[in-house]
Amino acid sequence: MFLGVVKVICSKALSEDIFEVRVERPKELAHIQPGQFFMLTANAYLLKRPISVSDFTSTQIVFTIREVGEGTKSLIDLPEIQIMGPLGHGFEVTKAHNVLLIGGGIGVAPLLPIAKKCKENQSKIYSTLGFRGEPVMEEVFDSISDFLGIVSETSNKYENGYVTSLADLVLRLNEIEMIYACGPKKMMAEVAKLSEKYEVPAQLLLEEKMACGIGACLGCTCKTKEGAFGFKHSKVCKDGPMFWASEVIFDV
Amino acid sequence: MFLGVVKVICSKALSEDIFEVRVERPKELAHIQPGQFFMLTANAYLLKRPISVSDFTSTQIVFTIREVGEGTKSLIDLPEIQIMGPLGHGFEVTKAHNVLLIGGGIGVAPLLPIAKKCKENQSKIYSTLGFRGEPVMEEVFDSISDFLGIVSETSNKYENGYVTSLADLVLRLNEIEMIYACGPKKMMAEVAKLSEKYEVPAQLLLEEKMACGIGACLGCTCKTKEGAFGFKHSKVCKDGPMFWASEVIFDV
Amino acid sequence: MSNLKKTMEVDLNGLTLKNPIITASGTYGFGREYAELIDLNELGGIAVKGLTKEERKGNEGRRLVETPMGLINSVGLQNPGVKSFIENEIPFLRQFDLKIIANINGNTIEEYCEMARILDQEDVDSIELNISCPNVKNGGLAFGTDSEMVARVVTCVRAATGKHLIVKLSPNVTDIKPIALAAEKSGADCLSLVNTFSGMAIDIHNRKPFLKRGIGGVSGPAIKPMALKMTYDAVKSVNIPVIGMGGISTYEDAIEFILAGAHAVAIGTANFYNPEAPLTIKKGIESYMNQYNIQDINELIGNLDT
């Protein structure tokens, strides 16, 4: 696992509160799987911040970061960042003919690597992305998707509504074989319902507050099914962040 | 009292660990007395750091800062700094014919404003400055002093020894009427002895760890005489930082 | 609607503050110094520097050590004595529209009571009985960590004065509840907590504690989670109002204490690094009330969904 300081190549704003931070990819870094994340050291804070890989090449890694507090704020204009990773189990790549991406807010960012992978595998990509205000990463998803639907809760340039309603429509009209989703907890719970309703497996990228990021502290657990009625606490950082919709128990 | 953020005009290294930070002087700022200080907000830390004024004009204030820990380190390359001040009772300006400055290390910096004031008052200025390694501010003290003696504990470009020995010599050979001193505690205790020995009043700029900087927390006290044998705890930030050598009780 | 005048007034069981912001004892002197920086009329009250019967010189040697998000102090109750306070400080503070809380400290129960008797005749709005100072040899902390001692000293002081009486509790205890209860039963009108945590720091290069007495009192944001928990516990165990403190430096912190059940909050160490803290915290509380359409701060006190 890589733990060290990397140079920031550039950092630019995609919107008012979302920033793209492009760093040098160290040579010794292991293979990156779509959906994996890194722990980034936020200077003013004790704990590192988990941030997904939102794009990567053989020489670069891109983090797309929404500024929600002091920690994320401190990450967006550093000359160099300490990173640890890649971490966790990311998305499983399948050779599905039709895949559906469902992204909410900053959750669209970690979908890009899996979208690219699916594209490579010649899957047909249906992207449904939802935002509270103006969208981000619209262009890149447009170029990669066979279908792109964007909804916004407030912007009048886009259809207003929730992304899961749009996804529902796509699922009803197309033979989707695999869903990849990332977004707020409530959206994820809805996606799980869609997955059940249409009997299409869904891979969800979950989020939890993390301390170690590697499975040692047991701080980041989510509830997953065990046996017929039981549950257990799985580590989002290590057992996830990708979980199958069918495994997760949502307490919402 | 001014409390607010000021722009840093420039910050430059005078030596390996001493930096000159020049800031804009806010218009609403009160009169600055030589020997006064400001509390500067060091970002990563809870407590502000006390830093003397080492020079000022009607539009600028200069702080000369030695990096001794994380707090001072954080102060040396900020685009703007929050400052509070000017604080404390500085040096008393006298119309003495001959004044002696005794500075040790970073303690030379706060002597510059009083030197300039004495110059204005046409006093003859004897400067004795001591350093552990290479000196700083040599030129400016050279231009302002009638006599300048520099000693260093290690540099072989300068006489080796303690600044107080040099000061002793100056006191023996000249009719000094006032001493202004700033430096490490041990040096100050020596200066107090010289003051007594030569019966020349000495104004010492003392240092203590500070929390509030304005006299409210009672955290920064030094021992001063009260009555014939008694003592009291005086606030370095408010009653000082200037104390007469004859008042201070040194526990060294 | 949100433009209606909000009520920030709180009643501490006989002591009414126009807003719940107090400055904590020992961090604000007698208000003089901060009066040059902020308008003291904005405060609900000031708890003055801990007073003793006679003048005290305080502890020798270094008195402050900064720690991660905290501060250790060993001031040792340096103060001019209660008489000088009455003569020189009360008239100054009376210029402002705020409540004066006299923080008192004794070496013996009798000394506490004598001070209470003296202040009973004077123009202070409340007496804060400090039985939790870790920085003096006698009295202080020893009184505050044992329910029986607490009962004895509070009972005696209660008998000595009819003034509003706050008892200030120590966090250095296994269980705050019996202590809070003892204070209430013995006649406290109100509790305040926490005082500082006992702590230590060592100069590894001189192999000596930084502070002459070895230990000192820890304050600041570092102690906030513990202070909040203790405030919550104290609130649950008594029926009198509680003043919460310990590391409060933002309005969010203050709201946490209020939701935990504190009727008022005291700002201590934050004054040092942000002299405007009492004002920004007050404004922050106001805007929080606006945001959630709360007319009266009393609606927030203890309004926690657990």
Place this chain on the structure above:
Amino acid sequence: MSNLKKTMEVDLNGLTLKNPIITASGTYGFGREYAELIDLNELGGIAVKGLTKEERKGNEGRRLVETPMGLINSVGLQNPGVKSFIENEIPFLRQFDLKIIANINGNTIEEYCEMARILDQEDVDSIELNISCPNVKNGGLAFGTDSEMVARVVTCVRAATGKHLIVKLSPNVTDIKPIALAAEKSGADCLSLVNTFSGMAIDIHNRKPFLKRGIGGVSGPAIKPMALKMTYDAVKSVNIPVIGMGGISTYEDAIEFILAGAHAVAIGTANFYNPEAPLTIKKGIESYMNQYNIQDINELIGNLDT
């Protein structure tokens, strides 16, 4: 001279560590994860995640809240149970040259003893009796805050095993001394402290505590001054060695604890934000010893000029 081989070996009254660096229970899992980041052979010992007799699922809901220089956790002893530990984890850890300390937790005294009896037969180097976990309903903290309870549980566990026995103390007490003494008298070979401080944090927007159980345990640099003070107190009151911990994140911190009298130090929360902390702390101690020409770390233990 300063190139002579330094001795870092410490003897914890029967448990010899090749260096005084331990990783604290609950912060290092069973070593597996950190083995990918650092060489575990560098450690003196590892205190494994708190074990219970049966598997435990741990607490529900959010488990972590970051605070100023601190962390509140409410993990609630999630662990696979002592049997699984024996089968799956001991063999893994035995690959490394370090001492294995099994941290045990019970709901009842009997459960503690049963676990001690089970582990007595197994290949662990020491048993750490955790009587100070604030994150479980029964047992835990309740055992650790009362000297009589401490005496009872330690006596019973002592009878159940001949293994090296560490008793881990809680900082949530008025006075650590009688508790430390009770543990010593009842047969502890060594003490460790501190466990986490009880603390709380409130989500002001949802008006709920962040953690489902309301409270959690505070660790990290924020607690260091208090932890150091308690370690110092404990050391002074017993004749057995003490493992110090609480917020240690630099070698300076570790030296402070050692000068206060700790024979070894445990690194907890620091692992999260600096996985290399145990190594840099060890190196730092070495260079400190070089700087002051100290050949044997035992010269430093308790070497404080007060």
